[in-house]
Amino acid sequence: MTGVPVDPYVVPALDGVAYGLLVFVAAAGLVLCFGVAGILNLAHGLLFAIGGYTAAAVLDGGWASLAVALAVGVAAATAAGALVAVLLARVATAGHLTQALLTFGVALAGGSLLVAAFGPDDPPVRVPAALDGSVAVAGHRYAAYRLVFIVVAAALAVLLHLVVRRTRAGMLVRAAVDDAEMVATLGVSPAVVRVGVLAAAGALAGAAGVLGAPIIGPGPDTADAVLLLSLVVVVLGGLGSMTGTLLAALAVGQIQTLGVALAPSAAPFLLFAAMAVVLAVRARGLATARTAT
Amino acid sequence: MRGRAVRVLRPAVGAAVLAGLVAAPWSVDDYTVALLARTLALGLVAVGVALLTGVAGLPTLGQTAPYAAGAYAGAVAGGRLSDVGPVQLLVAAVAGAALAVVALPLVLRARGVVLLMITLAVGELAVVLAGRWTSVTGGTDGLAGIAPIRPLWGLPVLATDRSRYLYTLLVVAVLTGLVLLVLRTRAGLLLRAGRDDEARLRASGHRVPAQVAGVHVAAGAIAGAAGSLLVTAQQYVSPADFGFDTSALLLLGVVVGGTASVGGALVGAVLVVAARDWLFGALPGQAPLVLGVAFVVAAYLLPTARSARPAPRRSTPTARPADAPRPAAMTGVRP
């Protein structure tokens, strides 16, 4: 140990990667429904929290319980996502703001039901014992469970990209954002597309909630925190681009870790200041992007 | 037909609401009056939000920033400059407008969701700043015991809930009326046109950036004035008044009020905020549940919910000018 020069920034940088990937996993469902399908689902955090509470209730430190928690959490969040879709059906033609009103209502009500069911305290989450420790990385200790996320997130990013870009379902979703009526004239019900998207987004959020539970929540605040971070990442990522979202998530991760380590006194301002500046610069860029090359 | 009914009903509803508000202090208890005064201040912020979001199509979650600037400026002016209300109002409005000017480089080019997130960030930064600039703002604990104002030079200070409420109501009514008047001029027309299709507006020779900057600053000034009213009404101010939940609630109130209608936004925001405040007292612990269900129901009852017009789309900068927004008339209607 003593032979290694103590570099206080190695771990934050590494952690930034893991944290960023975790944020990506948490945001994946929102990328799909908001970024790709244009449905503003403010209940996304709630769907994540459903997964988280499931994990807390089911996990007992064994591998089997992880599988069970994943199955139950995904199923519950998928159902909740589909429910949101059904509620949204009547206001489908209205704009984002009406969607926001409705889904925000769902998030508020659902959140308080969750707390009523599971209590106001953060419940303990028990990770499989093999993952519940730390490993040595470049002479520093690092939480093993967080390393898992590097794998999960990479797989998810590739999978999502392929589904959205390469499959007929992905194309339908993108087409329906543009012109739902024309999708209908191709013989596909836009309502079905919408339910499918929200259910899939729910499944992703549920899975993220279960897997992320040992790190983020569950607790009364989880839903809000996840929603806000996800929104930031999805919008920063350019709405709907998987690569963009992944990069944005990694950047947010670094800001939250390396940035904080480098400039602790600026920490409270870092995330939002960076976000505002990046978005503003990009908006400026877009405005002039009509300049053909 | 629905539209016609709304048009006929709107002035009637407006008059009824105004009459109710004027009569309120004599018909309800002090608690409700104090609550209403605070709520009216927020309603005035909502007017600015509606101006930006509904009329000009520039959705915002950041009006809490000029609102906070106005509140602290008003409080400081109250302590160091004058206890006359309109003086504080003016200082606060200038502070709000100044904050909007500072934020302009960030918001000028952005539209849609991106603008929403930028303004969210601006609002959050303002709250963080308010929490840390302890010498002026009193930190996260806030400034308490702010002296009451007098409505004009030579008049007695407003010592009761009722008098503070009536002052607030008067100011809100005057400023809202002013906004409504201005919107009837070409400014309103141009803002609405910009919401529909900005590129086309440029192509007609209008200076769109100046217009966008103007409406941001105007909304900032309104929010600033509202901040001063908040201080007058509750004689206390802390960063908690300007959190994300306030912005979200305001935006939802504006949506409930009908997005593009400034008067509706005022009423909608007042309703939503009053409902929340009242629920926290009346149904301890259950308020979020009831409020959430209320939002869902409101989304269903909104007239916009079933209208055929898709949300006003700003032509995305990447879209070719030739692909100006599709004729809404062509998207069939399912009544």
Add this chain to the structure above:
Amino acid sequence: MTPLLAAEAVTVRYGSLTALDAVDLHVPLGQRHALIGPNGAGKTTLLDVVAGATRPAGGRIRLAGRDVTRLGPAARARRGVARIHQRPAVWDSLTVRENVLVAALPRAERAGRWHPTARRRAAGRTAEALLDRVGLAALTATTAGQLAHGQRRQLEIAVALAGRPRLLLLDEPAAGLSAVEVGWLADFLRGLPRAVAVLLVEHRLDLVYALCDTVTVLRDGRTLATGSPAEIRASGPVREAYAEGVA
């Protein structure tokens, strides 16, 4: 004499695709100039460049001798450029009358009418007269979003004219217009004051030949030929490139 519009060696690239390849175009004051060519030739792109909506990768645009290449669409509109789009673009949530009013306002300002009511009244008069001329007088209070496709085009023409342009850029104005409205459009273009130059993109060659003094044929981003309608009709290569429709 310097032409009203001079596009010099305008080049536009979209990624690997060269939409316009060093195109030259001159439109003297008062000329009725047609721009024809097969689909995807670059006609709309050229109008975009002239109107300032697209900034070219190379070349320059002069308006009455002044280089306006770096100016945005608003500044060019104030210098007298107006256009209608291939897909009609109007302000959907405004009424028909308000649409024209918005477009008439800058002009009323330039005319020095600083008194707001006078300015509005002037713009209002312009709007009413124009709507009458394009045949939308009965629909002034209708929300533009509820117009039929062709009616939107009529409205957009009124909007374009409201600014009293010197140079009118028309991108397929006849598309989607009924036979009656096409007739009116022809009359109307013919009746424009000679001070207004027109750059017309149109696939209906009967209209082009009947209305324009000069025709430029564009293909794959290059100018194939420029000449009088008769010359263009006669030109072999043009006929080939633009297929049988030219005849």
Add this chain to the structure above:
Amino acid sequence: DDGPTAGSGGTVKIGLLASLSGTYQSVGKDIRDGFQLYLSGHDGKLGGRKVELVVADEGNGAATAVPAATKLLKQDRVVALTGIVGGGSVAAVYPLLNETKVPFVGSNGRPELKDVSRVWHTSYLSDEPGEAIAAHVRDDVKGKVYAIGPDYQGGWDELRGFTEAFAAAGGKLANPDGKTTFTPFPATTNFTPYFARIKASGANAVYTFYAGGAAVDFVKQYAQSEIKDVPLYAAGFLTEGGVLDAQGDAARDIYSVLNYSPDLDNAENREFVAAWKAEHDGSPTTYAMASYDAAAVLDRAIAAAGDDATPEKINAAIGQLGQIASPRGTWQFSPTTHAPVQKWYLRQVRQDGRALSNTVVGDLATVGG
């Protein structure tokens, strides 16, 4: 305007304001339950009068607390107000108290106030836990201590109490700039970058204060970090109440300082803990205890105020109470700050049967006044 009175022999209306929703709802619920526990143990009476307890929701802070308090004070016209989780909420409600002249017996948050003539607290001042433990930490650690805490008023006060007393006792901070590191609150959920800095500073121990969700995150991440072997001292809230369950094994061995622990051995506490366990799962927290004491204070004050218990009389009576026997041991109000002069305990998280609990391992200073 005759103002609210208790009415002779009739019921008295008491207002309880606490976070029943939002971030601090577990604290708020403990406060409510502690007060009700006292009431149900005393036939629903305080000072011999039937009590009508009006509960309102403080929500997440001042924005929601003010309207709720306004309702209690102006609509329900309670004779005394109790509860309130957040210091910011107290500051926000404070002008209303002055306006309505109703006494406030707070059971948790306590901001800096100019005039406390009508404000009483059964909890503590935010800088007291740190002050109480500082000398012990200096003796125990024999080295540099890293101070870290959340960036808001409560965090500033808690950490200031420690650093000032610690410096006065001759201790040295490990923080590079000699000042406490504050983490954005409540935004920070990932403390790893801070742990890296602590590691780099070569600290021999860490002193901190977090509560609620941040406490869970901090403790769990600490236990997996590269400084997991560095001793951790904290204000008691780091491992108090429900957060300890969520932290699980990660919290083992953490030292904390608090004015209460459920395993204190005195008659009042045995009675209190037994009554609590009969109605609730788990052990009572200091929040519940403070609220229980608030009820006790009001009980005695209303009795002392006599038949015509106006808010003014109740307020005056509170000032005359003297020693109060309590589950935490005996304490009394400081005449200057109106907060308790009380004993503080050093606790450590240890195995207690199947569960982990905060076990008292020693007495610390008596602080207050």
Add this chain to the structure above:
Amino acid sequence: MLRIERLCAGYGGGTVLHEVSLDVPPGAVQAVVGRNGAGKSTLVHCVAGLVRPHTGRIEISGVPVAGRQPHRVARAGVGLVPQGRRVFSRLTVAEHLVLAAAPWRAATPGGEGWTVARVLELLPRLGARLRHRGDQLSGGEQQMLAIARALLGQPRVLLLDEPCEGLAPDLAARIRELVGSLARSGTTVLLVEQQIRHAVEIADRIAVLEYGRVVYDRPADEARADPGAVAALLSVAAVAEPPASRPRPGVPTAPGPRTDRPRQE
């Protein structure tokens, strides 16, 4: 094949179509002409299910479809080339083609099915633009894409709302030929066309819509024989419609649905 009976439809509270009846036998081309705002697109949208009619019947092969959801109508074999193209702006041309090729639909009766290869042969320009997104195409290219999209759905009833708008003359001619050959192979076509000359050329029947009413509905032969009739109905001098000077058509004076239509909010 396509029967429309006493169809009334409109937007909000107003009525745009008044008792419109048309009967298009299998393999026939029914042209509809009329002035701007007459209700042509509304008629097409009613058939496609995009506008719900107030009253009246629409039958496809005897099956009533009025008021059905658009995707159900589409699955019944109706294809649409809408006015204004309405291509998906963020999908590439290739993706449009993949989406449009409906796997559940059999080939057109009597004809070989439309495949991507066949469509690209018909519209070679699209082949060169496969990787371009919908909003990066020129107007004419978008129109081609809209046509391709409809063809790939193997429609038995094809609704064409001004399909040649924005197409260069040679291609427009090819599309008109295509319409003829489609009809010959059994597809039923409802064609909205502004250029009467062309409408008369390819249609089997021609109908004129005025203020939402059918004021003329005859076999195209009759219209060809008497070129003045249709033109007169539209107050156009001749079918050949040279853009010659003529009296300016005034503001519509007929009592129509236009003026009393309530505005929508």
